[in-house]
Amino acid sequence: MIRIQKSAIPPEKLAQDGKRKRRSHCSSYSRNPAVYQLGERIFSFDSTIYAHKSVKQALIKAQHGKCCFCERLIGTDGDVEHFRPKQAYKQASGEPLQRPGYYWLAYEWDNLYLACPGCNQRHKQNLFPLQNPTDRAIDHRHSIDFEQFLFIDPGKEKPEKFIGFRGEIAYAIEGNLKGKVTIDSLKLNQRSLPEARLQRLQLLKSLWQIVQLASQKPMDKDLQKEAEKAADLLEKATKEDAEFSAASYWALQTNFQFIIG
Ligand SMILES: [Zn+2]
Known part of the structure; x- marks a missing residue:
């Protein structure tokens, strides 16, 4: 994992259509939060916006065609991954899914990365562990700024502060929790x-x-x-x-x- 520098200005598609969608999701939720919290109603996200080719291209450029987590070269084959899961989340892999997810960040430039199918679909999925789960922003009326998340965010943090390598094996520097959770959850020392x-x-x-x-x-x-x-x-x-x-x-x-x- 390495630091990723995205362009300061979000792709137009997110700034326009994404913003509109966000507003509509937020007002639907505000009208009846309970139905979303109970999972009786779920948001329908538009992949033609968050995974629009202009968004994907901008991510490929920022990430040099590599997966944001494992650094494999994936070119155009990657998935647009939501760092904070959009539909539902889990604090740990054995725990139940909590709803809603971070729906208001589904089209946020800061929340999007390009990941290989192994990292995104098989391992990260809906995981988003926090140091203290009571700090979680459970809807758009709460701030994510209080969350101490346990996945390294390569767009905001320097991964080399948390993860080192002894030869081909990744390790958490001085046993830090964030490095450990990132390595273990994404299986960075497994798969191929x-x-x-x-x-x-x-x-x-x-x-x-x-x-x-x-x-x-x-x-x-x-x-x-x-x-x-x-x-x-x-x-x-x-x-x-x-x-x-x-x-x-x-x-x-x-x-x-x-x-x-
Ligand atoms: Zn990967």
């Missing part, structure tokens, strides 16, 4: 993610070894040339547009000591 990261890190380690070798043989001109190329590729691998750039950054910082092979 560690293998995919390891493959990449092993390649980078080979490049790093060329650079190390070259530093011991300054007279070997051919080797120096190769080392220059290798150093360049290593630098690119830690840039924000590279797949698994966070793990690559940590591997480089720790001289690839956790990478076997």
Whole structure:
């Protein structure tokens, strides 16, 4: 996971149609909150607005075509994910769904990311745990500013403050709860993610070894040339547009000591 810088101005579709929809959802809710809280009536959200191609394009650009959580390259295959779930939420995976969700944020630019199907549909789903559930904004009349959420929000926080990598394995820095919940809930050390990261890190380690070798043989001109190329590729691998750039950054910082092979 890395920090994501979205454009300051929301896509027009959200600013216009999204805003209109939000107003209509809020006034429907205000007329009869109980039916929404009991789940007798649910909101119908318009994916042609929040997942409009202009919105998706803007997210692809901001996220360099990568999943906001696992940093896999997904290109145009990602889902538009609501950081705070729009229809209903769960405090923890075994707990019941609570309604309504954060309906008033369904078309909010700050609340949208692009995620791979594994992160979004299979693992995050409706989860939105808070440190203290009584701080939760249960409808649009409450502020979300008091919520201490336990998922890292890559648009607002620096994930590297919470999650580090030992080789291909993500860990919560100093055991912090937010890093731990994010890693565990999204299964960032399961699925095929560690293998995919390891493959990449092993390649980078080979490049790093060329650079190390070259530093011991300054007279070997051919080797120096190769080392220059290798150093360049290593630098690119830690840039924000590279797949698994966070793990690559940590591997480089720790001289690839956790990478076997
Ligand atoms: Zn993902």
